[in-house]
Amino acid sequence: MNFYKFVIKAFKCFSSIFFKYKVIGRDNIPDEGNIIIASNHKSNLDPIFLAAAIENREVAAIAKKEIFKIKPLGFILKKLNVIPINREKPDVSTIKNILRAIxxxxxxxxxxxxxxxxxxxxxxxxGGLSVFAIKGKALVIPVSIISNYKLFNRVTVYIDKPISFEEYYKQKLTSEENEKLAQNVLEVIKENYYINSK
Structure with missing residues (x-):
């Protein structure tokens, strides 16, 4: 078992033991093709819950570059395919790394x-979500993580159907247009969050 699979197995065990962990819509993650999963983010536990939910593919997440300075966390994150990014101003090499991962x-x-x-x-x-989806020719899958993050309480990871950005592949979009497309995905995440919070 490689390091990634070992850690994901540990994430699943952690999620199942300490929370009432449930995943809805795993079938919406295709076994192949360019894919981005986009999720809401309220806790440091979200990356664990998200990674544990994806069984058929390896995830390469994006994280702020500052946390890579914490040792040995930075080393572990690199082993888990995590890509460091300057959130204020991503450089060209980072964008290339992200698109290569896709x-x-x-x-x-x-x-x-x-x-x-x-x-x-x-x-x-x-707007980054839209930029990566269009440049990477990737489907975007909205994921809602629903939890109060208290031990032994419910955690629901709701995975919706993929959204295609194909109609924008040949267009040159403004920053505002990219933000609007990303916000449209976030609205789906929000809707599923509130529906499944009841």
């Missing part, structure tokens, strides 16, 4: 809001 068959994991939203509700989506 094309190499990894499922790119991204939080459209760009950071944790600790207070109730949601933030605004950043």
């Amino acid at each position: 094309k190499e068959g990894y499922v790119l994991g991204i939080f459209p809001e760009g950071t944790r939203i600790k207070e109730p509700g949601f933030g605004q989506a950043k």
Whole structure:
């Protein structure tokens, strides 16, 4: 068993033992093709819950570059395919690394809001999701993580059907247009969050 599979197995055990962990819609993750999973982000536990939910593909997530300075966390994150990014101004090499990961068959994991939203509700989506989906010719799968993050309480990971950005592949979009497309995905995530929170 390689390191990635070992850690994902540990994530699943952690999620199942300490929470009432449930995944809805695993079948919506295709076995092949360019894929981005986009999720809401309220807790440091979200990457664990998200990675544990994807059984048929390896995930390459994006994380702020600052956490890679923490040792040995940075080493472990690299082993788990996590790509460091400057959230304020991603450089060209980072974007190339992200697009390469998509094309190499990894499922790119991204939080459209760009950071944790600790207070109730949601933030605004950043345009990066749309940029990566269009440049990477990837389907976007909205994922809602529903939890109060208290031990032994319910965690639901709701995986919706893929959204295609194909009609925009040959267009040159503005920053505002990319943000609007990303926000449309976030609206789906929000809708599923509230429906499944009842």
